[in-house]
Amino acid sequence: MAATMSKRDYYEVLGVAREASDEDLKKAYRRCAMKYHPDRNPGDHAAEASFKECKEAYEVLSDGSKRRMYDQHGHAAFEHGMGGGGGPGAGYADMGDIFGDIFGNIFGGGTGARGPRRGADIGYVMELSLEEAVGGIDRKIEIPTLDECGSCKGSGSSDGKLENCETCHGRGQVRFQRGIFSMQQTCPHCGGRGKTIASPCGDCHGQGRVERTKTLQVKIPAGVDTGDRIRLTGEGEAGPAGAPPGDLYVEVRVRPHEIFERDGDDLHCDVPIRISQAALGDSVRVPTLDGEVELRIPAETQTGKQFRLRDRGVKSVRSRSPGDLYCRVVVETPVNLTTEQRELLEQFEATFVGDGARKHSPRSSTFIDGVKGFWDRMTS
Known part of the structure; x- marks a missing residue:
C-alpha cells in the first residue's frame, strides 16, 4: 500500500x-x-x-x-x-x-470549478461610543478596495473580444500525468475561464478591476455591541473578469465608557457617596442613558451595596425589552478637611469606645473575630 x-x-x-x-x-x-x-x-x-x-x-x-x-x-x-x-x-x-x-478532479472524475470566482469579502472595524451603539447611527466610511473597471465594465478587454485559451483550449482545466495517476486542475493561464483577452484594457491591464477608495453610508442599528457584524451584500471586492463582487462585513467595537460598563443588556456604574449619606441615608441623582434619576440610599448602607434600576439598561438588537442598570455604592473617605470638620470627626470618633463600638461596625467585628480565630489555631 x-x-x-x-x-x-x-x-x-x-x-x-x-x-x-x-x-x-x-x-x-x-x-x-x-x-x-x-x-x-x-x-x-x-x-x-x-x-x-x-x-x-x-x-x-x-x-x-x-x-x-x-x-x-x-x-x-x-x-x-x-x-x-x-x-x-x-x-x-x-x-x-x-x-x-x-x-480537483482525480482520475478525471468530477466537474471541477470553471468560470471566475466571486470577489473577496472585505472586513471593516467601526469604533463607536456606547451612546452611538445603544441608539444606532448612520455613518459614512471609506473602503480601499478593488472595484469594477469603468472602462471595460469588468471584462478586462478593451474591445470586448475574448479568445479560446491556447493552454486549455477553452475547457478551463488542464490534465497532467503524475505517475500512474491522471489528474486535472484549473488552467493556470486563464484561471479556469477558458477564455483569454485579445486586447487588454489599458486602465486595468486586463484584470477587470482597479484599486479605488469607495465611500459608503452604513446604517448601524440600535443596540449593537462589540463583535456584532453588519453585512453589506455586494460591497466587497469586485470579482475578476466580471464575476460577482464579494460582501463587506462591518464589525462593531464599542469604546470603554467613562461611567458605564456594559454586560450584555445590563449596565453597571459606581455611585460615590459621603460617609454621612451612607450612615444617615439620602437621595442622590444618578446618570442613565435617558437622563438623571433619583436613587434612594437607605440609612446604614455599606460600600459595595448594589441597587437595581429596572429597564434602565440597553435594549440590544436581539432583545424585546431593555436590561437593567446596577448602581454600586462606593463610600468615599473625605479629603481636604477644614479644621472644624476635623474636630467634629475627632469628637465623633471619641464616641466609639470599648467593646460597644463593635456593634456600629459589622464588617469590622466579623474581621476581628476571624483574626482571633486564626491566631488561636496558629498557637494551639
Missing part, C-alpha cells in the same frame, strides 16, 4: 486550541481565508495551497460528527476502510465534496 502523504494537524492549520468553540473556528477560518484567498494573492501557489489547507481543516472541524472522529483517530478517520466498511468515506457525509474541491 502506498504511503499516505503527511498532513498538518487541522487545529494547527487554523491556529486554534483543540477545545476551540464553533465561533472560534469560524473566526480563525475567516482570518485564514482573508489572508490566503487566491483573489488577494494572484499567481501565488503557496498562498493557494494554504487557502485549500484552511478550507479542508474548517470543513472537517466545523462538522460535529467529523470533528469527533478526527479528535479520536486523526487524519486516519477519513482514509479508505475507516468506519467499519462501506468503502472510502463510509459514514461521513460529503467527504467526497470536500476532497474533490481541494484536490
Whole structure:
C-alpha cells in the first residue's frame, strides 16, 4: 500500500486550541481565508495551497460528527476502510465534496470549478461610543478596495473580444500525468475561464478591476455591541473578469465608557457617596442613558451595596425589552478637611469606645473575630 502523504494537524492549520468553540473556528477560518484567498494573492501557489489547507481543516472541524472522529483517530478517520466498511468515506457525509474541491478532479472524475470566482469579502472595524451603539447611527466610511473597471465594465478587454485559451483550449482545466495517476486542475493561464483577452484594457491591464477608495453610508442599528457584524451584500471586492463582487462585513467595537460598563443588556456604574449619606441615608441623582434619576440610599448602607434600576439598561438588537442598570455604592473617605470638620470627626470618633463600638461596625467585628480565630489555631 502506498504511503499516505503527511498532513498538518487541522487545529494547527487554523491556529486554534483543540477545545476551540464553533465561533472560534469560524473566526480563525475567516482570518485564514482573508489572508490566503487566491483573489488577494494572484499567481501565488503557496498562498493557494494554504487557502485549500484552511478550507479542508474548517470543513472537517466545523462538522460535529467529523470533528469527533478526527479528535479520536486523526487524519486516519477519513482514509479508505475507516468506519467499519462501506468503502472510502463510509459514514461521513460529503467527504467526497470536500476532497474533490481541494484536490480537483482525480482520475478525471468530477466537474471541477470553471468560470471566475466571486470577489473577496472585505472586513471593516467601526469604533463607536456606547451612546452611538445603544441608539444606532448612520455613518459614512471609506473602503480601499478593488472595484469594477469603468472602462471595460469588468471584462478586462478593451474591445470586448475574448479568445479560446491556447493552454486549455477553452475547457478551463488542464490534465497532467503524475505517475500512474491522471489528474486535472484549473488552467493556470486563464484561471479556469477558458477564455483569454485579445486586447487588454489599458486602465486595468486586463484584470477587470482597479484599486479605488469607495465611500459608503452604513446604517448601524440600535443596540449593537462589540463583535456584532453588519453585512453589506455586494460591497466587497469586485470579482475578476466580471464575476460577482464579494460582501463587506462591518464589525462593531464599542469604546470603554467613562461611567458605564456594559454586560450584555445590563449596565453597571459606581455611585460615590459621603460617609454621612451612607450612615444617615439620602437621595442622590444618578446618570442613565435617558437622563438623571433619583436613587434612594437607605440609612446604614455599606460600600459595595448594589441597587437595581429596572429597564434602565440597553435594549440590544436581539432583545424585546431593555436590561437593567446596577448602581454600586462606593463610600468615599473625605479629603481636604477644614479644621472644624476635623474636630467634629475627632469628637465623633471619641464616641466609639470599648467593646460597644463593635456593634456600629459589622464588617469590622466579623474581621476581628476571624483574626482571633486564626491566631488561636496558629498557637494551639
